[in-house]
Amino acid sequence: MSDAAIDLTQTMPPVRKMDYRVGKKLGHRARIGAVVLASDETMEYEFRVVLHSLGDGVALYEARIENSPEITPETLRAMEGKIADTARLLLPQSAMDVVAYGCTSASVAIGPDRVAELLHEAEPTAKVTNPATAAVEALRAMGVQRLAILTPYQESVNVFFGQFFADQGFDITAFGSFLEDNDATVASIDPASVSEAVIELGSDPNVDGVFVACTSTRLLEMAAETERKLGKPVTSSNHAIIWHSLRLGGIDDKLPQFGKLYSL
Known part of the structure; x- marks a missing residue:
């Protein structure tokens, strides 16, 4: 193949201007x-x-x-x-x-x-x-007062995290954690394990509903099934x-x- 520059104007057909219509953009709602x-x-x-x-x-x-x-x-x-x-x-x-x-x-x-x-x-x-504001709004919308919290966090984070929800007027009646401090590990936790932990915490008769913290934690696709098994409302950071x-x-x-x- 020659290194010499090719004059495309000698080989290309003329460029035709094509018609188009302007429609709704993605995200028009x-x-x-x-x-x-x-x-x-x-x-x-x-x-x-x-x-x-x-x-x-x-x-x-x-x-x-x-x-x-x-x-x-x-x-x-x-x-x-x-x-x-x-x-x-x-x-x-x-x-x-x-x-x-x-x-x-x-x-x-x-x-x-x-x-x-x-x-x-x-x-x-x-x-x-x-996610924190959204969780508060979601829990209030579902009528949850006596709250169980599940987090992946270490104790240093859990302390101020629980205090935040108490300050928002919730009664924290159960609290569980996977005690992990690495996002990659949290993202690898099997959603079924998250669901099982939610059901275990939420089964306490003093609990009205359960919140699962951290946007790395997977629950959304199992939220409805978990609610059916538990008989109480459930939400998570992403879900909310x-x-x-x-x-x-x-x-x-x-x-x-x-x-x-x-x-x-």
């Missing part, structure tokens, strides 16, 4: 932006499981925020200075309807109000949420934040295959 932890392996997948049921009218756009895979109070608070800049990367040419920050424990460590303020720096017109993002975005479609929360 709602555009949701998610600030996802760099170490998270679960949140995007579980978001898409739900959004697949809604077709192209609801679209998800993500930006990944740098974080440590080790979950400690110090590493969680270290994300505060990165939230706004990461959210600016979601879809710079188009405003989001909703922006969700995807870390439950960091939302508690930094404070939900501060997280909201940082998201609004990047997306001033968007409605905003995070996806629901809350949809409702904030004006999407009120009922999706009972994902449990009681999605039937409200």
